[in-house]
Amino acid sequence: MSETQHFDTIVIGGGPGGLAVAFGLAEQQQVAVVESDLWGGTCPNRGCDPKKMLYGVIESRVQDRRYAQHGLTGAAEIDWPALMAFKHSYTDGVPSGTEKGLAGSGVTTIHGAAAFLDPHTIRVGDAEYTAEFIIIATGAHALKPDIPGGDLLGTSTDFLDLPSLPPTMAFIGGGYVAVELANIAANAGAQVHLIQHNHRLLRDFPETYTQRLAKIMAARGIIFHWNTTVEKVTETADGVALQLSDGQSLAVARAFSAIGRPANTDLNLAAVGLTAVKGGIAVNDHLQTIQPNIYAVGDVIAKNQPKLTPVASYEGRYVVGQILGQDTAAIQYPVVPHIVFASPELGQVGVRLGTTAQAPDRYTVEEQDLSGWYTYQRIQDKTARVTTITDKNTHRLVGAVVLAVDAEELLNYLTVLIQEQKPASALQQWIPVYPSVASDLSYLYH
Ligand SMILES: Cc1cc2nc3c(=O)[nH]c(=O)nc-3n(C[C@H](O)[C@H](O)[C@H](O)COP(=O)(O)OP(=O)(O)OC[C@H]3O[C@@H](n4cnc5c(N)ncnc54)[C@H](O)[C@@H]3O)c2cc1C
């Protein structure tokens, strides 16, 4: 066994959370990052970024249809292998670029799966490493249902790497992954089934909005199987057959599991007295585990915040402040917007509609049809809507739900207004580019 190497901080996991810690500490400390798979983690290799590269091209096709009869003729077609090559033009450089960036900042990179030996020591393969601080940033992984033939199902990683477009596909689950990938597949030209074990799509979002989104997706040809479970998967000559709880057998070329992402906690946690709880590793409000020198950030934490890239990075930056002693306060999260990219997009931020129903004296809830706003008329988004939630006492915007093409833009502006605790009148002190989504904002407060 080689000599044990010592660092100030070791980060386990080279995704957005771990990288935020490593880059944040690199100037002041001797830092190492251990990565067992692809440097950069889920988001840029097999999550947000490749997904949105596919989505962008798919959305252009959907936008073409919105412009049909308004000056655009001819139907755009998806060339799936070329779309995959486009995705690879981005993703292929991520692992090496990330590792080079770390090395360039003086961070030691270690390849392999880390496991704890004691609160200050980890093992990677045959080597042992010690550190003052150890950060768990190991993220989460796709889950397949524990049913006969469950292994025949693919995951989001397989979908985002499909060399050709299967003619028929099924997605099991009704969360972010199932909705986003089903939308890409259907608008690329496949026949798509979405199988959900209850009647609820996207449980984080208000049902009035998820029902609208389901209607739009159904109109594009996605076949929803509500209150249905998959009991068995068998191989067929052309793909797989799914035995459904309603007695039907559904034959498709490919089927994908999208039933959630459990935390990666296979780290010999027992060696440091930690156990994984539902949702991941428990931390206090300083992101410390029960071992004060071991922190956890990102998707691996059991938390109430959404498991998203900017949240993981925020937590990583927070831990840097903790370790350097620059910040001793408990973590305070800003408002976190979240969005589903589903042609159109459904997003929300701040106070939830469910909360307003419980405190009607406190909030003004206003739903507006946006199809008459200049931007949505121009892009022919006939289903665009927003609900704003305003505090009755302060007149400040505190929450919003948006269903629209490019809802991310509107949602980001609303997030800034909420975070900065601005009253609506603040918009009058601002000169935006015209015409744009920002200039349309004045319609919100007519
Ligand atoms: C299909 C898909 C689409 C998504 N789209 C979005 C989106 O649009 N917007 C958004 O904000 N979020 C999105 N997400 C979520 C986002 O990818 C995650 O929230 C984010 O990557 C979490 O960062 P992390 O650093 O906590 O974990 P990860 O990015 O998962 O990184 C953890 C790293 O740790 C490594 N690791 C695990 N165990 C060990 C070990 N024992 N030793 C060493 N290394 C280990 C893993 O290999 C991995 O590289 C998406 C996720 C998926 C799957």
Ligand SMILES: NC(=O)c1ccc[n+]([C@@H]2O[C@H](COP(=O)([O-])OP(=O)(O)OC[C@H]3O[C@@H](n4cnc5c(N)ncnc54)[C@H](O)[C@@H]3O)[C@@H](O)[C@H]2O)c1
């Ligand atoms: N746009 C984005 O920001 C984005 C996109 C993709 C993923 N993500 C992140 O990835 C996480 C995981 O996404 P996801 O869609 O896999 O999980 P999810 O938790 O969002 O949804 C899981 C879905 O599977 C269903 N389900 C659970 N167990 C089941 C079972 N045994 N059989 C059938 N259905 C079952 C649930 O009812 C739910 O609809 C998200 O929570 C989010 O943090 C974010």
